Structure formats: structure tokens, C-alpha cells
Amino acid sequence: MTVLKHLRGGVSSVSAFLKETLNFMFPDCCMVCGKLADADDRFSQYEEFCRAYYGRPSGLHMCGKCLSSFAPNDSDRRWMFCLSDPYDGDPHPDLPLYMPLSYEGAAKSAVPAVKFGKKPALAGFMGCLLGTCLKSDSVHADLIVPIPLSASRMKERGFNQAEEIARPAAAVLGIPYAGNVLIRTRDTDRQTELKGNLSRIANVSGAFGTSEEWDIRGLSVIVVDDVATTGFTLHEAAEALFEAGAAKVLCAAVAGNRLAKNAEVY
């Protein structure tokens, strides 16, 4: 069944299937490129963090080549504005969007590997990286929250990649993580499958609310997703947080495909 599912998806899915099979047969294969992962001393610090934080090894396997391409951009290229609807005006035009990596190379391969290859350990690594970058840029907040996954996608995937990223990021920053502040008010299509800004805006418009269990009035909140392209999803989530009384919101993703600097908003 799994074979058929992959074959139906075409050549890229076949290669994903081969990688998955390789990983099953050789669990030490790199979780990003599928090649045999050599032991790399650079992971020792990360292993220490995982043992301290999770009380177990990271479960991460990555070759030195992929690890090297997870190099964050310079600090001044990590900050952008988060997009909302550029046509009707934005109530929060200065909403900051933080993305330390460009969505290319290993980062671009890692995101689908996490989601479709079901590799939360890889998301954990990216979360640690995001937290380390935020810390090095002296970012602080009262709370970190992930973008929630719809119930149907959670059932299909078994984990929420944004949670797996946000939790270690919070640990690195030493601030509380709250997984259930944001809630999905309805299911949405995958943003990457939609063409054009208007359909992407419509897809996520009003898709988030906040849980009544939380009082976030006056708090500064970091909302985390795996990747940001336009930033519409994060912007909608931020709107829900502002609605619930958050004083400040920072949108953050591990990687993004907007290479423009801060001054070039769109």
C-alpha cells in the first residue's frame, strides 16, 4: 500500500520511497539525503542538549555535508516583515518575521523529510537551531506557541512538526512553551499547493483562534512554524493572538524563501 502510494506520486515520491526504505534498512542513513551518515563530532553538543532536555539521545542521523548546509544567514538577513493581505491594508504592517535559514539546500529537503518521511527528530534539530539563532540575536518573549495542525493531518502524520520545532526552541531560549494556545477553527489546504496570493490568503483567513484556557493578555509571544513563504499563515495566527490580547507577537520559522532584506517588504 505504501509502495503504491509513493509510486502514484511520481518520480520524486519514488525517490522519497527509496530514501525511506534505505533508512529502514540502514537506520544510520542521513535523514536528509539518505546517504550513510558518518559520525560527526559537531553533533556532540546537540546530543548533550537532547540528553539534558529529553533525557534520551536525539535520534538524529545526518551526514556532514547536509549538516554544513544548515548554515544560518547573517543576523541582518533573518528579519523581515510578515505578510498579510497587501490589497486591503494590514492592521499590523510591522509584524516581524524571523527566518534564520534560506529555504534551499538541506533545509528545503529537510522540511518534507520531517512531514512526509515522519522524522520528528529532524524537526527537533531544526528547533534547536532556531532557538540558538533567536538567542544569539537576543530575542526574548514570555511564551512560545506552535502553529497547530488540523485534527485530520495530526491523525495522518502522528505529530505536529511546528510543535517539534517550537519545543526545543523554547528550551534553548529558557522560556515557557505552550502547545495548545492556538487552535484551528477550520481545516485548510496546504499553502504550498495553492497558486497566487489571493487563494493563499483566503485559505488561511480566520483559520485560527485561541484557547479559553489561556490568558495571554499583555504577553509577548513567539509563534513558530517550520517554513514561511509568504508568511500568511503566521500572520493569521498572530492576528488570533493579538485578538486574545497579546501585547507583542514575533512570527518565526526555521526557513523561508524570501531572501529580500528587511527594507524590501514585498
Ligand SMILES: [Zn+2]
Ligand atoms: Zn545528508
